[in-house]
Amino acid sequence: MHLALGSKDFYNRGVKKYILRNQPKQAALDTFRQAYQSSLNEQQFQVATAPDGPALVIAGAGSGKTRTLIYRLAWLVHRGVPPESILLLTFTRRAAHEMLKRAAQLLDERCQRVSGGTFHSVAAAILRRYGKALGLAPSFTILDRSDAEDVIQLLRGEMGFSEKGKRFPKKGTLSDLFSKVQNRLLTLDEVVEQEYPHFTDQIELIRSLFTRYQKYKTDRHLVDYDDLLVDLYALLSEHRPIRDALAEQYRHLLVDEYQDTNKIQGEIVRLLGRDGRVMAVGDDAQSIYSFRGADFQNILRFPNYFPGTELYKLEENYRSMQAILDLANAVIAESARQYPKHLFTRKEGGMKPALVRAQDESEQSRFVAQKILELREEGIPLSEIAVLFRSSFHSFDLEIELARCNLPFEKRGGFKLTETAHVKDLMSHLRILVNPSDAVSWNRLLLLIPGIGPRTGQKMIAKVQQEGREALRGFARGPQAEAISRLLDMLAQAERSDSLTDRIEQAMEYYLPLMKNKYDDYPKRTKDLEHLLVIAERYRTLDRFLSDLALEPEESIIDVAGADSDKEKLVLSTIHSAKGLEWRVVFLIWALDGYFPSIYTFTDEAELDEERRLMYVAITRTKEQIYLSYPIRIFHRTSRAFLSKPSRFIESVPEEILELWMLSEEN
DNA sequence: GAGACCGACGTTTTT
């Protein structure tokens, strides 16, 4: 099979190279097998040493997917593939780092040279290098979600849409809509028709806003998350020499979490991996990102994109006790999965999962906190315990209770430090140093100055765009003139410094008085900014620092938080952020029908199915014990309904699998 | 034109 596949593409590359690369394969395989066969099961070993042709690996939860990918990397490098020519695409950058590190430990340092990252970060890197072909300056600024919404809001106002009586979509809705157009490679008409039919009568206005939004970004070298992918796609599909150069550079593609790629990412893989040297790994049962355009049909379509695809399955679960798996299987059984697989474990028995009913939210929090204290007494470290939930705010009450019990925790998911107003304020001063035409940042920092509002701000930005920032000196009058002068002096000084931390300190010195003016809780916010300085110390250049913060807002922070405290911590996490992780004990709170699944998904079959998969992901994070809890008599204001039932995904699970617990207050 | 104030309103998950 391998030869038949290979022969097709090696015409392009030359016979000599092909033979050279593959000649020592049998010998390599023998030594590799000897060294590592005992570390992998047969299925995993087959995947790790699979031939170069297209491969799709359906890896069940806890089946050692990451481990297998690490051995795959090690195998390729061991076999003599230059590490630089391997591209590893993962869901988070942390996942990529982790894998390369472990592969390096396994084999040798060469594995660290493998190229890896998220689709977005890889796209950013490629675009900085080749974006010129699309008219993109290498210093382009990456807009995060709220930056993008700021621009949309600005244009929305400019166009005079805020007329009375007419309902025009809000910035968040518009941003979602535009995002779907880009991610799913659909037309605006299609998206409006499918998802926002109530705005059909405004479609012309929406379209013109979309056009203006795109132009606004292009003119100012601004790139939003979707543009990163769309532009990379354009680069690959419209610029043949660049595509050839990249395909030559990245001869082997490894794509993790393939079920959560969206249409355009699928196309990028197809274009980059046109040789067919692509291995995609994923689990259709764990697809939980369709809200941002992920299409798990991608994983089903893979064999069509890449004729001759070998299908592998990893079905042995090494993570969970049988009792946990029974629950997971019961939950997912109702779902219409496309790749049938049979997950099994050899870890017999285990504690039966518990369904805990609490009288109200407060009792739920007290139950979780107390149980965690007990578990710690029993010798289970806090780092082996996690509390998971559907939405970030679900943990608010628990966070207070944990603080009361002196239980240290780390929260993942939800609001990020880099998304807070004061951090964005400070960053905007740095961003214009890299990209002087970054109007989003200019707008942000000018409006901080007392006496400068939206109108004056816009005029000033226009001035800067035409004549450069020094032109502002003559422009500002009265009390603003002094503030502008201080701003320009600070920027000039920062420009002269070559140390990143110096630059940030200068920006802080300028910004802190403004911040104190704006926020009453400035002491807390000052701490955040100092924390940012700590993060910055790991970076050499400003562009890299800004780019990373825009692409991975939370991780850069978690790393530092994890490094500076050796204290053991409990993890509180949204289920989305818990993907790929595992703990001995898991609490799933708010397993209340109406919260999880959310009441808003009740009417949509596909969304409901995604919620179910989300529940499956939560359960399969567990190694030994899981407690699902829900409070009763919760009043849902919008729908004016009382919620008292456990999640529909677990309600009909028999008592042999899921045990009901009643709480009785002893204290 | 800036900024304070008031009433209305509401899903959530992330690169």
Added chain:
DNA sequence: CGTCGGTCTC
């Protein structure tokens, strides 16, 4: 509870 949009005053 916090954000959004509109209105009012300086």
